[in-house]
Amino acid sequence: MLVLEAKLRGKTEQYTLIDEAIRTALFCRNKALRYWMDNRGVDKYDLNKQMAVLAKEFEFAKQLNSQARQSSAERVWSGISRFFDNCKKKKSGKKGYPKFKKRGHSERQLKKLQRKAVKTARCVVRSNDLIAYEDLHVRNMVKNHKLAKSISDASWSMFRQWVEYFGKVFGKVTVAVPPHYTSQNCSNCGKQVLKTLSQRTHHCLHCGTVLDRDHNAALNILAIGLNRVGHTQIYACGEFDLCQVDGVRPQYNTVIRQQQETHTD
Numbered sequence: 001m002l003v004l005e006a007k008l009r010g011k012t013e014q015y016t017l018i019d020e021a022i023r024t025a026l027f028c029r030n031k032a033l034r035y036w037m038d039n040r041g042v043d044k045y046d047l048n049k050q051m052a053v054l055a056k057e058f059e060f061a062k063q064l065n066s067q068a069r070q071s072s073a074e075r076v077w078s079g080i081s082r083f084f085d086n087c088k089k090k091k092s093g094k095k096g097y098p099k100f101k102k103r104g105h106s107e108r109q110l111k112k113l114q115r116k117a118v119k120t121a122r123c124v125v126r127s128n129d130l131i132a133y134e135d136l137h138v139r140n141m142v143k144n145h146k147l148a149k150s151i152s153d154a155s156w157s158m159f160r161q162w163v164e165y166f167g168k169v170f171g172k173v174t175v176a177v178p179p180h181y182t183s184q185n186c187s188n189c190g191k192q193v194l195k196t197l198s199q200r201t202h203h204c205l206h207c208g209t210v211l212d213r214d215h216n217a218a219l220n221i222l223a224i225g226l227n228r229v230g231h232t233q234i235y236a237c238g239e240f241d242l243c244q245v246d247g248v249r250p251q252y253n254t255v256i257r258q259q260q261e262t263h264t265d
């Protein structure tokens with residue numbers, strides 16, 4: 001069997017349809033396996049016929065085209081024949097008895113990612129008094145094909161939401177700053193130093209500052225964030241005024257910056 005993998009770009013409704021099709025194919029696969037387990041002497045043709053039975057029995061199975069249903073049955077059969085082969089060859093260890101497949105591997109990954117985002121966000125907020133980050137419009141960024149590959153819309157939005165949430169919980173200030181020119185301006189002298197996306201080092205011709213591109217941008221973001229909080233006393237998500245806490249100047253030391261650059265800077 002030839003398995004082709006492709007990367008798709010589609011609309012939300014299209015992804016929903018694909019997700020449904022995958023779930024139905026999984027249902028067909030598991031049903032075919034059940035049929036093989038419950039009936040002696042079943043061969044691959046019987047499994048194929050079973051797919052037509054499922055289409056009659058379940059309306060949603062009928063929605064999946066017949067080729068996709070057949071392919072589910074074929075997958076089960078290839079697992080079964082591999083198991084028989086291993087038994088015949090008296091392969092040592094596990095013989096690979098076919099198992100039912102659970103839904104939602106692409107979901108478990110997401111949950112794992114969510115847990116990681118929560119942990120990191122909590123840690124970042126707890127250990128700093130102010131968190132400044134670029135107010136990125138990921139949708140616009142994704143329109144740029146060069147960036148689309150590397151940007152995870154979901155993970156960034158999720159991370160940002162958790163940072164803002166923990167900001168409220170722990171009484172820390174979180175502030176989103178406009179992303180414009182954060183990469184192009186020199187964090188030391190403020191002059192513009194144009195660079196392409198592939199230039200990873202900021203080298204200022206005006207004052208001689210040499211910094212990693214992201215480090216330079218992070219310093220700019222921090223400066224804008226501090227400026228916003230300090231002068232306008234907008235405490236985006238924080239619940240108290242940092243500038244007046246016991247007259248002590250808090251430590252501002254964190255800036256979150258997404259690794260990828262925006263096309264606007």
Ligand SMILES: [Zn+2]
Pocket residue numbers: 186187188189190191204205206207208209
């Ligand atoms: Zn400079």
